[in-house]
Amino acid sequence: MESRLEDRKREVRLVATRALIAALLVISALAAVIVRLVHLQIDQHEHFSVLSQDNRVKVQPLPPARGLIYDAAGVLLADNHPSFSLEITIEKVADLEETLADLARLIRIEPQDLARFERQKRRRMRFQPVPIRLNLTESELARFAVDAHRFVGVEVRAELIRTYPRGEQTAHVLGYVGRINEQELARIDRGNYAGTQFIGKSGVEKAHEALLHGQVGYQQVEVNARGRVIRTLESRPPVSGQDLYLYLDIALQQAAQEALGDERGAVVAIDPRNGGVLALVSNPSFDPNLFVEGISQANYQALLSSPDKPLYNRAVRGQYPPGSTIKPFVGLAGLASGITTERRTTFCPGHFSLPGHSHRFRCWKRGGHGAQNLEQGIVQSCDVYFYDLANRMGIDRLSAFLSDFGFGQVTGIDVAGELGGLMPTREWKRRTRNQPWYPGETLIVGIGQGSYLATPLQLAVATAAVANHGQVIQPRVVRAAQAPGDALARAQPLVSHRIALGEEWQWQRIVDAMAKVVEGGTARRIRTPEYRIAGKTGTSQVFSLGQNQTYNAARLPKHLHDHALFVAFAPVDDPRIAIAVIIEHGGGGGAAAAPVARRIMDAYLLGSTLAKEDEEGAGG
């Protein structure tokens, strides 16, 4: 009895002790949890707050809308239109095969879409969406929207795609935009281009990239675990790029292109008063819209392999021997330097030889022009007169003077990709060929042949300088830029310099001579009673003839025919347009190139193209 009671007591004590120990264990275990919580919630609170913030807040760039481009009359030349594409974030998709099959039941997916998808899929970064379809139609968009919830990781993306409503007409002057490539990525400010897909690749689009692009905006959004945007927390809107207003007149541009017809060639027309580019055409052209979203391999190959080289911008990159078109400039150099006078004559027997040499430099007129003064030399384009003048002037003075007109250097036009041509000098020859300069070469330069190369743009600028009596103005395509919200368009500053040599009366003599070229000289066929034109024809050799050969176009293949050139400005007394035309393998400048220039000047000065369009409109 006693022991049972003792046992009971001992047992009660035992269990009570165990309960006490258990309580202590419980308290220490919960203390361990609390220590852990102190660590997480107090010590590392900031660290986890940042992680939590990173989880839910994503910063999205808001790309600015690219500036639009208008011609002189306010016609829209470069527009942005919304385009919807369907993108897949592969990391978010459970079964890609199944998703693609499902999508194909909703919207059309062509084999080339799949091919592009596969190609881009391999190059993408993690969690970077890959487009499966571009340019969704309205009905496809609607169909996908209804079923969108079934497609986790598939999203519609809206973006603004550049379009060029005038296509081929503006391809060489405006250029085009395209997807940013790796070299460009290394060059641009990545922050400002976050979210931007396109960048100017050529032409005005490239030259004015900074104005057209604008400032990127940002928005902070709250997203859930599946990446869906719940709400916008904060946003800084983007600033759209500036709209550009051009000097370019699309009607004139069209007239120039039509005037060139099927011929390969280029036209550059500028306003000599301000350097504004009125028309800049390289023929044939191409559709710049093909390049915006990435041109297909087949289309690109076709453009590259065409013998007409439609991608080649002849107006600013084509380098041709300027031929006789430079004779007025050389003539001015002669007058200004006192090497010749108005009255001094040179006898042209049809050829010219340097003293002590038997080699005959031929005049284009085999029978010779007889006695020629400066004006006659220009009007008749007598080669012998200019052989003699160049010979007496020497290469150093000749090339220095011609360089003053802008030859041998880029004009600085706001069209990307311009080339500078070549103004040969003694130094240039030593440097590139390690040879001395031969006097015979000076003669060739004097008539714009040999290694002397100029672009149609340079010829137009030099012609405008004559029209301005010595004022050389940098050509500009863009007249003004307008920032969004700004009331006033800011004019582009003029960049110009005066040619050092040449007095006013000397310039006037040269202008008079060029007027006579049209009135009764090599370009008389384009004479018009409506206004006075000052011009100069040129024919540049592609094929060198031997000493005793004659040039016979009928017997030569077309690609060896001479290039036809013509430079002009009008009206003579109040020049409003200066123009350079080149027709590759077009033959004589007077016959092939001058009429093209006349049509353009008519269109500009008389508005005949516009009048004709109005008539057609009324008739239809």
Added chain:
Amino acid sequence: MARTNHRALSELARDHGDRGPWYRLHLDAPLLLALLLLCAFGLVVLYGASDQDLATVERQLIRLGIASLFMIALAQVPPARLRVWSPVLYGVGVLMLIAVLLVGDVGKGAQRWLDLRVIRFQPSELLKLAVPMMLAWMLSARRLPPTLPWVVLATVLTLIPVILIAKQPDLGTSILVASAGVMVLFVAGLSWWMILALAVAALAVAPLVWFGLHDYQRDRVLTFLNPEMDPLGAGYHIIQSKIAIGSGGIDGKGWLNGTQSHLEFLPERSTDFIFAVIGEEFGFTGILVLLAIYLFIILRGLLIAARAEDRFGRLLAGSLTLVFFVYVFVNTGMVTGLLPVVGVPLPLISYGGTSMVTLMAGFGIIMAVQTHRIRPL
């Protein structure tokens, strides 16, 4: 002598045992109050964790009601009667576990459910009560502490259902059932060297258990050791839950303002990981309040066990209280990254029905131990 003494004591109990209306209802007021507080807190948290879905809160409330009925019902049963039924309950439970393995329904990739046409339930839940009852029944027949043969027998009787449950597979429940057995032995005063021996034996079979685990279970353990190993896969749960708790700080982000939970970064946020929601929205302060309520309940349960009249009551009340503690510790430990991820809910807070019924039934038994005493305290 003993008889008269006993009757005198009984009379005394009737005379002086009237300790208020709660006692007559066989409910323990402090325990009941703490449980109600806990459940109310749980419903408030659940409202936020379920994205303010009142239907979810309503369903949880109904379950709570059913569970409370079980608690009140079991509180009315004198422990002595419960003791008689212990072996039967254990036997039925084990048989049903075998039945589940043979014909059970598959839910979430594991066979846990038995469809009895009227109700579907998990027999493994029953074992959370049946195992401690069975062991308490067995050990209370003899003097404490138990001798070696009985300890071995108790171990075997625990391991049979534990292995059957682990095969379903349900690691969380099998751990809880195993701990129920261990807790009975502990409260029974199992000598320290035997506790040591059991621990060594457990360590020895650990490698066997490791190879018996399913791949996903092994993943969980590996993930626990290094959650950053696979941040988007198996480690995702624990990383996100640590972010939720840590970003809560001292005061929390405020009720319904937890970004980790409402933006769905936190998985299983209304069930196993609801503790992280509390940490995020109510901060360190909120968690301390919660842990204080838990601690009060556990200490009250241990007090009831220590003061219980008979061995069966002592062992059962003690082990059931400590199993409740195991729930709390394993869940909070797993959510805070102290322990590997095992499917153990936060008791009476996590959304879900079955464990709630078992838990409340357990508290009913504890209350019965407290209120069916013959002698007064």
